[in-house]
Each structure stands twice: as structure tokens, then as C-alpha cells.
Amino acid sequence: MSIRHVLKTVAATSAATVCCAVFALGVGSGVAGANTLTSGDGNTSLTTQGTVNSGTPYSSGQQISLNVAANSVLNTANLSAHGAPTTGLFYVEECTDPGGLTSNLPTSDTGCEAATLVTGPKPTSGDGSFNLVGTSGPTVYALPDGNLGSPTMTGTCGLAPNQCVLGIFAANPSHLAGNGFAYPHLFSAPFQTSVGDGSDSGANPGDGTPEVPLAIGLPLAALAVFGGFALRNRRRRHQQAA
Numbered sequence: 364m365s366i367r368h369v370l371k372t373v374a375a376t377s378a379a380t381v382c383c384a385v386f387a388l389g390v391g392s393g394v395a396g397a398n399t400l401t402s403g404d405g406n407t408s409l410t411t412q413g414t415v416n417s418g419t420p421y422s423s424g425q426q427i428s429l430n431v432a433a434n435s436v437l438n439t440a441n442l443s444a445h446g447a448p449t450t451g452l453f454y455v456e457e458c459t460d461p462g463g464l465t466s467n468l469p470t471s472d473t474g475c476e477a478a479t480l481v482t483g484p485k486p487t488s489g490d491g492s493f494n495l496v497g498t499s500g501p502t503v504y505a506l507p508d509g510n511l512g513s514p515t516m517t518g519t520c521g522l523a524p525n526q527c528v529l530g531i532f533a534a535n536p537s538h539l540a541g542n543g544f545a546y547p548h549l550f551s552a553p554f555q556t557s558v559g560d561g562s563d564s565g566a567n568p569g570d571g572t573p574e575v576p577l578a579i580g581l582p583l584a585a586l587a588v589f590g591g592f593a594l595r596n597r598r599r600r601h602q603q604a605a
Contacts, residue, residue, distance in 0.1 A: 424563030
């Protein structure tokens with residue numbers, strides 16, 4: 364095979380690689396409507412409100428919707444069996460989950476930020492389900508956040524490797540107010556939140572996912588360009604030697 368043919372082949376391959384990289388950069392980064400993150404146990408889902416940028420983290424101050432499906436953790440029978448409150452409200456707080464791992468979910472209120480607390484009604488059906496949607500939906504933040512005052516949470520929650528989750532409790536999770544961690548509770552799927560403009564305006568809202576396409580696409584594009592340069596230099600050296 365001649366060097367000219369090799370160059371043509373590599374050039375075509377490099378162009379295809381660049382195209383794939385550019386395509387990868389665009390995947391998941393377009394504008395879209397509601398996007399949902401569902402927890403591994405299927406009990407909770409987080410859904411965006413309005414138009415968002417897919418494939419990007421939530422923006423601090425962005426409001427989302429929380430849906431808790433009927434489940435065997437927060438239903439009346441299980442709560443009663445564990446001595447938990449079965450009337451009143453459910454409590455939701457944003458918590459840290461390093462690495463987005465189940466093994467790293469918080470086990471005490473020091474892993475959650477009290478300033479993010481929102482509440483939802485306990486349903487009369489007693490099946491553990493409820494929704495916080497629209498203007499009642501939780502607001503997510505990059506934590507700690509000076510706009511919320513002095514932090515109650517130990518650690519950080521925002522971008523990887525310090526992902527966030529929402530904790531759902533039968534009592535206020537604070538050990539001073541309700542000790543919700545002592546009773547059955549749920550966590551949402553892990554998500555990421557950027558600082559945004561620093562004012563918690565929720566500007567440039569995302570869908571809570573990492574910008575993986577950018578991390579993958581740029582190395583691919585660089586590899587393609589490097590390959591083209593390497594083959595061009597090889598051809599020059601061959602011509603000079605001749």
C-alpha cells in the first residue's frame with residue numbers, strides 16, 4: 364500500500380473521528396423539555412420544569428419536581444412498625460452523596476443542609492406516595508451556599524465527585540427537630556448542581572447530569588488531529604529521504 368493511499372485512508376478516518384467527536388459533544392447538550400432522573404429502587408424521580416439544557420448539571424437555585432411513588436419504605440404500615448410518625452408531613456432535604464454511591468449516602472443530619480428543607484403532605488392512602496411539583500417543588504443548590512446562611516451540612520454537594528441527592532423523611536431529619544434518620548427514609552437518584560451565576564437564580568437550567576460528552580469528545584477530536592499531523596510529517600520525511 365502506497366504512502367499516498369495510507370494518507371488518504373487516515374485522513375478519512377480522522378475526519379470521521381472528528382465528526383463522531385463533534386456529534387458526541389452535541390449529544391445530551393441540546394435544549395429539551397422535562398427530563399427525569401429515577402432512583403435505582405424506582406421509588407423516586409426528579410423531573411425538570413420548563414425548558415432546560417440536556418446533558419448539563421442543574422443550576423443552583425433551579426426548581427425541580429419530586430415524585431415519590433407508592434413504596435414499602437414510607438407507607439403507613441412500615442412507618443408504624445418502626446415507631447415513626449404516620450401523620451403530619453414528609454420532609455425533603457438536599458444531601459451530599461460523594462461519588463453518587465449508595466455506600467456514601469448520609470447516615471445523619473450532618474450530611475444534609477437544613478436550609479433546603481421543604482415539606483410535602485402524607486397521603487391519606489398511606490402508601491408512601493406524594494408529589495412536590497410546580498411552585499411546590501424543591502429548589503436545588505450547589506452546597507455549601509453562602510446565600511443560605513451558615514451551613515449545617517458537613518462536606519460539599521455540587522459537581523462530581525461530590526454529587527447531591529434529595530433525602531425524603533417521615534420526620535424532620537435534624538436530630539434536634541425530629542431525628543428523621545432514625546426512621547425509614549428514601550433518597551433520590553444522585554445529581555449534579557453547578558454554582559451558576561452565584562446568585563441562586565437558576566439561570567441556564569440543566570437536567571442534573573454531568574457533561575460527559577464534552578469529556579469524551581475533546582480527547583477524540585485531539586486524537587484525530589494528532590493522527591493527521593503525524594501522518595503528514597511522516598510523508599514529509601519520506602519525501603526528503605527520497
